[in-house]
Amino acid sequence: MKKIYILTAIVITIFQSCDPFNTIIEKEGETDAAYYYTADNIKTPETNSDTLTIATWNIKFGGGRIDFFFDCYGDRVLMTKNEVISNLMGITDEITSIDPDILYLQEVDIDSKRSAYVDQLQYILDYSDLNYAYYGSQWKSDYVPSDGIGRMNSGSAILSKYPLKDAKRIPLPLIDEQSNVVQYFYLRRNILRATVTIDGKDIVALTTHTSAYSTDGTRLKQLKQIKAEIDNINSAGQKFILGGDFNTIPPNSVVYENFDDDACKDDPDFAAQSFKDELDYMTIFIDNYEPAITQARYDADNSLYFSFTSDQNGFWNRKLDYMFTNGDFVDGSGLVNQDFSTGGKETMPLSDHAPVTVKYILK
Amino acid sequence: MKRTIIIQIILVFTLSINAQEVNDSLKIDETPYRLWSSNTTKTLQKGRKEIGLFGPLKFGLKDSMEISVHPLAFFIIPNVELKKYWTSFGVFDLASKHKFVYPTLLYNVISKEGIGGLLPATSTIPQMFTFNNNVMIGTTINEYLIITANVGLDLTLSFGDSNFPEIEYHIIYPRTYSYNNLFTPYLGINFTGKFFANIYYEYKFTAFFMTNNYEGSILENKLKFQWNISDKFAVKGGAILTYGEYPYGQDGKVFPVFDLMYGF
Secondary structure, three states: OHHHHHHHHHHHHHHHOOOOOOOOHHHHOOOOOEEEEEOOOOOOOOOOOOEEEEEEEEOHHHOOOOOEHHHOOOOEOOOOHHHHHHHHHHHHHHHHHHOOOEEEEEEEEOOOHHHOOOOHHHHHHHOOOOOEEEEEEEEEEEEEOEOOOEEEEEEEEEEEOOOEEEEEEEEOOOOOOOOHHHHHHOOOOEEEEEEEEEOOEEEEEEEEEOOOOOOOOHHHHHHHHHHHHHHHHHHOOOEEEEEEEOOOOOOOOOOOOOOOOOOOOOOOOOOOOOOHHHOOOOHHHHOOOEEOOOHHHHHHOHHHHOOEOOOOOOOOOEOOEEEEEOOOEOOOOOEEOOOHHHOOOOOOOOOOEOOEEEEEEOO | OHHHHHHHHHHHHHHHHHHHHHOOOOOOOOHHHHHOOOOOOOOOOOOOEEEEOOOOEEEEEEOOEEEEEOOOHHHOOOEEEEEEEEEEEOOEEEEEEEEEEOOHHHHHHHEOOOEOOOEOOOOEOOEEEEEEEEEEEEEEEEOOEEEEEEEEEEEEEEEOOOEOOOOOOOOHHHHHHHHHHOEEEEEEEEEEEEEEOOEEEEEEEEEEEOOOOOOOEEEEEEEEEEEEOOOOEEEEEEEEEEEEEEOOEEEEEEEEEEEEEEEO
């Protein structure tokens, strides 16, 4: 009998190791997959304002403007620790300057070979006025056997000056058109949500980062699921603020294809896509909730609200980053921090995305 | 970590000495260990060949010497290993293994863009010659227990420009560490014997010491069972638990072990 137990234990052990690269985040469950962080030193926030500053920023894993292989401007894959820390110092200075009460980050590496295993979320908490955070991974693998990427743990985060609770990572649909092997190692998009309580009022904070390179309708499915999530929150009578990198341009965009920064035209894996048939994707949010940048402002001058370019020597050329609420933003307070001339900060050297900020009215 | 290694080593050596004191003169039928290769001091019978679905081709060159190569991998990672039984002194047997690997071709292949690129395409791979030398001392307690201790060193001599990262993946990392860091010492102990009928067990503990860079160590515990179906066919299965200090921190993982073997 003892021998049967031993053999059974071995069989169980073998079955437990069926995820040899540890990529399937969903197996952790929605609440277990949201990881809580605190700053080394908790800073007491100033509490005399009727408004909160909210920001969202895709920080490109602290890669600054290093020319990586996927941008087709260069061939870099891995960074040194000094490069990562130097870029994070710039990012943290910018965050300190914006002084957000709640900050959404996308493409934060916490344990990746490409960023020298620097825990970027912990660094930002420790060197800014933000105190608490939840992290949800969107790309995790003990080893990504492609392009020399190696170990990866990168995702989105909600940071706050105030304590966070009730966090969960909600998985979004995977890209259907990928083979099983590619899908196994690929990014697993999600919604990360948590609740922040300020002056006794609960606000549900949500961030997301939808698929960039899908042509099979996966992104639309993801957008619809995000919409359903905030609809549920709204129906429950709760206030929410959603922010993130939607990888989708707004309706009425004058330029929607053949972007001038696309150096990957000959590479089907990384070529900038045409948004010609996707110009109405964001209307489900814009028509139902308040955006940080209203459609009227965007229609008046698209370029003021562009938040992305892959060309550090060019200028921001499309808007991919958004914030929405079922509460109230201060009219006209939405800003894309492109550079000094637009009233923001000089952010071009820090990431391929510019941070978007807005003031939220506490009622 | 170091304390864990020391305790584990002391424990297994103490056990082996005690076991030996109980019964140090028993001779067992060594046929199973000469028909099928093992991590003991025993070698394949002269003329005996063994090939695994995943494992190498092994050949008994002499009654006390076997040679092995991975035939399919050979063209991309030339490799050869010689195992030699030397002598016995008292109840102990002495053997050694000597392995040569030329990983440069393989590393050039896996330095690429896209799928299969384990290393960046920009990597500069030097000419690398890896020598692995391993000394084994074993003692047979009874048919249910053969204990073999071993100590070894991976040494990689590199020539030419070199710029490529380590492969920091569990069982691969300690076995390729010397490519970037000149050498990797290791030691281990192996317990093997009859489980029941024609089924044999093997427990193998190995500690790799990453002495040149992060000063970490990797511990591997392998438990497997081999069913010798006949003199020609055998199947083995089990698991490896690996745990240790990697450049990114402490980590561990379990891997399955499986192979089908044909002997002739």
